[in-house]
Amino acid sequence: MQNNKVNTAEQERELFEQRVATNKAAIDSGDFSNFDDEVEFTLEQQRKLEQIELDKVAPTNPEAILEVRHLKKFFVLKKTFLGKPLSSLKAVDDVSFMVKPGETLGIVGESGCGKTTMGRTILKLHEPTDGQVFFEGEDIAKYSQKDMRALRTKMQIVFQDPYSSLPPRSTVGDILSEPVKVHNIVPQSEVKDYVMDLMEQCGLRDYYYERYPHEFSGGQRQRICIARALAVKPKFVVCDEPVSALDVSIQAQIINLLKKLQIERNLTYLFISHDLSVVKYISDKIGIMYLGSMVEFGNKTDIFNNPLHPYTEALFSAVPNPNPDEKTKKIVLTGDIPSPANPPKGCKFHTRCPRAMEICKHIAPEYKEMGEGHFCACHLYD
Ligand SMILES: Nc1ncnc2c1ncn2[C@@H]1O[C@H](COP(=O)(O)OP(=O)(O)O)[C@@H](O)[C@H]1O
Numbered sequence: 001m002q003n004n005k006v007n008t009a010e011q012e013r014e015l016f017e018q019r020v021a022t023n024k025a026a027i028d029s030g031d032f033s034n035f036d037d038e039v040e041f042t043l044e045q046q047r048k049l050e051q052i053e054l055d056k057v058a059p060t061n062p063e064a065i066l067e068v069r070h071l072k073k074f075f076v077l078k079k080t081f082l083g084k085p086l087s088s089l090k091a092v093d094d095v096s097f098m099v100k101p102g103e104t105l106g107i108v109g110e111s112g113c114g115k116t117t118m119g120r121t122i123l124k125l126h127e128p129t130d131g132q133v134f135f136e137g138e139d140i141a142k143y144s145q146k147d148m149r150a151l152r153t154k155m156q157i158v159f160q161d162p163y164s165s166l167p168p169r170s171t172v173g174d175i176l177s178e179p180v181k182v183h184n185i186v187p188q189s190e191v192k193d194y195v196m197d198l199m200e201q202c203g204l205r206d207y208y209y210e211r212y213p214h215e216f217s218g219g220q221r222q223r224i225c226i227a228r229a230l231a232v233k234p235k236f237v238v239c240d241e242p243v244s245a246l247d248v249s250i251q252a253q254i255i256n257l258l259k260k261l262q263i264e265r266n267l268t269y270l271f272i273s274h275d276l277s278v279v280k281y282i283s284d285k286i287g288i289m290y291l292g293s294m295v296e297f298g299n300k301t302d303i304f305n306n307p308l309h310p311y312t313e314a315l316f317s318a319v320p321n322p323n324p325d326e327k328t329k330k331i332v333l334t335g336d337i338p339s340p341a342n343p344p345k346g347c348k349f350h351t352r353c354p355r356a357m358e359i360c361k362h363i364a365p366e367y368k369e370m371g372e373g374h375f376c377a378c379h380l381y382d
């Protein structure tokens with residue numbers, strides 16, 4: 001009986017190794033007709049786990065204010081009777097990057113690719129499923145909500161919709177004073193002067209202090225939201241599509257205000273947007289997301305002058321070129337965005353990629369550094 005068991009385990013291992021060898025031969029020959037996707041998936045998971053374990057103990061980058069390693073946020077869609085997850089939606093699926101103090105990291109990608117979820121998970125407004133989030137060298141992914149309370153002043157968020165994110169029954173003065181009082185930012189006797197000063201820095205007139213949010217336009221409300229986020233003197237701010245809900249004529253004013261405040265206060269921004277021209281203007285670094293994954297990341301100049309990933313190329317080709325002499329060929333992406341609850345095997349982008357090859361359907365490309373600080377996940381560069 002014992003022997004039988006050993007034999008079976010050994011036989012299974014041998015069989016697995018044979019299937020691995022068949023897959024290797026398929027990769028070498030380019031003929032994937034006998035390729036075993038299940039075996040590849042198992043190997044891919046093993047490789048990922050090994051890398052995660054290695055990175056877990058690697059020293060943090062002393063230059064980074066924020067370093068994210070293998071961050072995951074899965075939303076459970078179905079559970080068993082006993083509460084065990086049966087299926088989940090991988091909104092953020094193994095994302096890693098770092099930002100230095102005073103920099104802006106722009107995050108771009110189509111709606112539903114996980115930008116908001118990533119921003120909120122970094123701030124721990126969502127509990128991470130896995131991964132590390134080092135803020136000033138401390139892994140806050142493990143922090144309890146109680147531990148996070150002390151950090152809330154250092155990390156803030158500005159939401160997309162300035163209409164719904166302000167309490168309608170409080171005056172602007174009350175809205176801005178409350179966080180200052182709660183977190184003891186200045187002595188109580190100085191709160192009003194502090195708030196007035198903050199309002200001036202954010203382009204809000206004195207008399208707004210007694211007024212209510214509904215009395216203002218979208219642009220003015222977003223200035224109030226920005227002032228509220230900055231009231232507690234944060235170091236890091238997630239700006240989640242802060243101008244998307246505003247008139248185009250107002251957008252530049254708000255972007256310029258964010259830039260001015262960043263310089264005055266040495267702020268670090270994670271700036272989420274689906275608008276590439278806005279991201280180009282404000283960012284130092286750019287990350288491109290697709291279906292929960294970072295597919296390309298780098299300095300703004302590298303990303304704009306030398307985009308590597310076909311998805312980045314397609315996004316850029318959709319932006320109108322102001323120079324009529326420079327003709328850019330528009331790349332039209334066909335097919336719907338797949339669901340992050342059931343992403344395609346291999347490269348998640350293969351169902352829409354104009355440059356997809358046979359290998360892309362079977363093997364997920366590795367996220368690799370292609371040039372200094374320029375990362376990309378695509379088989380074109382294997
Ligand atoms: N609380 C939630 N529960 C379940 N699914 C969610 C939740 N929040 C977001 N999602 C899903 O996660 C994916 C990423 O959403 P989101 O982060 O809002 O994308 P983006 O900001 O890029 O538009 C989407 O498929 C969305 O439907």
Ligand code: SF4
Pocket residue numbers: 309310311347348349350351353354355356357360365377378379380
């Ligand atoms: S790996 Fe293949 S499918 Fe994916 S982006 Fe690169 S070429 Fe396209």
Ligand SMILES: [Mg+2]
Pocket residue numbers: 115116117
């Ligand atoms: Mg969003």
